[in-house]
Amino acid sequence: MLALPRAHVGQMIGLLEVLEDFKGRVDVAKVADDLILELDDLLPAVDAAELLSFIKVDSGDLILTETGREFLSQDPKVRKKLLNKYVSNLESFKKIMNFIRNQENCEVSKEELLDSLKGEVADFDAESDFSWIIEWGRDSLLLKYDSDDDKIRA
Amino acid sequence: MASLVDIQNVSHAFGKSRSDLILDKLSLSINENEFVGVVGPSGCGKSTLLRIIIGLTKPTDGAVYYRGERVEDICKGMSMVFQTFALFPWLTVFENIELGLQGKSFSKSEKRARVLKIIEFMGLSGFEEAYPRELARGMKQRVGLARGLIPDPELILMDEPFSSLDALTATHLREEVLDLWLDPSVAPEAVIMVTHNVEEAVYMADRIVIITSRPGKIAKELEVTLPRPRDPRSNELYKIVDEITGLIA
Numbered sequence: 001m002l003a004l005p006r007a008h009v010g011q012m013i014g015l016l017e018v019l020e021d022f023k024g025r026v027d028v029a030k031v032a033d034d035l036i037l038e039l040d041d042l043l044p045a046v047d048a049a050e051l052l053s054f055i056k057v058d059s060g061d062l063i064l065t066e067t068g069r070e071f072l073s074q075d076p077k078v079r080k081k082l083l084n085k086y087v088s089n090l091e092s093f094k095k096i097m098n099f100i101r102n103q104e105n106c107e108v109s110k111e112e113l114l115d116s117l118k119g120e121v122a123d124f125d126a127e128s129d130f131s132w133i134i135e136w137g138r139d140s141l142l143l144k145y146d147s148d149d150d151k152i153r154a
Numbered sequence: 155m156a157s158l159v160d161i162q163n164v165s166h167a168f169g170k171s172r173s174d175l176i177l178d179k180l181s182l183s184i185n186e187n188e189f190v191g192v193v194g195p196s197g198c199g200k201s202t203l204l205r206i207i208i209g210l211t212k213p214t215d216g217a218v219y220y221r222g223e224r225v226e227d228i229c230k231g232m233s234m235v236f237q238t239f240a241l242f243p244w245l246t247v248f249e250n251i252e253l254g255l256q257g258k259s260f261s262k263s264e265k266r267a268r269v270l271k272i273i274e275f276m277g278l279s280g281f282e283e284a285y286p287r288e289l290a291r292g293m294k295q296r297v298g299l300a301r302g303l304i305p306d307p308e309l310i311l312m313d314e315p316f317s318s319l320d321a322l323t324a325t326h327l328r329e330e331v332l333d334l335w336l337d338p339s340v341a342p343e344a345v346i347m348v349t350h351n352v353e354e355a356v357y358m359a360d361r362i363v364i365i366t367s368r369p370g371k372i373a374k375e376l377e378v379t380l381p382r383p384r385d386p387r388s389n390e391l392y393k394i395v396d397e398i399t400g401l402i403a
């Protein structure tokens with residue numbers, strides 16, 4: 001599976017904020033309880049935050065990292081810059097950005113991008129992964145996507 | 155001190171009989187620099203009250219005054235943010251926000267600059283060309299907020315702005331709205347937020363207006379003097395929440 005954040009950006013930041021309220025360390029079940037959420041609904045945000053090194057998970061505890069604290073302390077504009085840095089360092093996004101930058105005009109269609117990933121990744125869920133790639137790519141200002149002309153631009 | 159908005163003896167009914175009364179002789183003043191939370195059970199007429207304040211609905215009786223002038227039509231100094239976002243699906247994020255400038259006499263390039271500025275401020279950069287269907291709910295509400303903020307209103311009315319968001323997204327967006335409220339460069343003079351979520355109201359507002367149901371009447375007004383930033387899980391906050399919940403139930 002492609003290692004992508006599979007929660008919305010706002011959900012992940014919401015989780016970091018809750019962690020900060022709990023002084024940076026709290027049992028994951030307690031967070032679910034506090035937010036009246038099923039654990040299953042919380043885990044995508046946990047995975048996303050962990051993937052980006054904003055939290056560590058240690059025997060059921062979620063721990064806000066220094067990186068996570070630094071990210072939280074910034075305003076939305078700086079957070080986008082930091083996201084840009086962390087998302088572009090993910091193996092999945094390195095692959096995607098490389099592929100796009102090697103095309104003419106640094107642009108590809110949705111189909112071209114999906115085809116390139118299908119060949120490389122087992123267990124690839126095209127529609128769902130595409131929407132996560134676009135959401136995080138847009139939010140971190142790595143990608144532009146215009147669904148009218150179906151072009152993804154780096 | 156002169157108030158920003160005065161709601162005077164507003165009653166509203168759907169039919170002619172008293173049993174159809176939704177709001178009953180409700181009077182309320184909104185001051186500058188005030189974040190007012192309106193709480194009450196569903197069906198108590200909270201949303202109707204917002205519609206009457208902004209001039210979308212004409213009250214059966216009574217009147218609303220904005221800076222001393224009677225509100226007869228949609229009030230230009232106010233914006234509304236809706237629970238279900240109310241975005242146009244066939245317009246992009248940029249275009250939906252630009253609608254907030256309708257009727258303003260800015261040049262095209264001035265409009266564009268203003269839209270881009272608010273897009274950046276609301277963390278929507280990168281999504282300019284996206285359509286609402288491509289956005290997570292939290293992002294849709296950011297667009298709703300941006301459209302509400304861009305005409306530079308004195309009063310923003312928010313109708314259950316976080317109720318259709320999941321708990322994590324709502325947590326995050328509440329923080330952003332509070333940051334915005336504390337930023338004098340963009341904050342309106344006042345905010346009225348309607349919510350059924352008492353904790354949310356106590357966490358965010360300076361004053362809470364509790365409305366009872368059928369017909370909607372003010373049961374109590376209560377100042378929240380907890381210093382900001384507030385701890386949403388503090389005992390002090392829960393004490394106020396309990397007091398209010400007791401009045402509603």
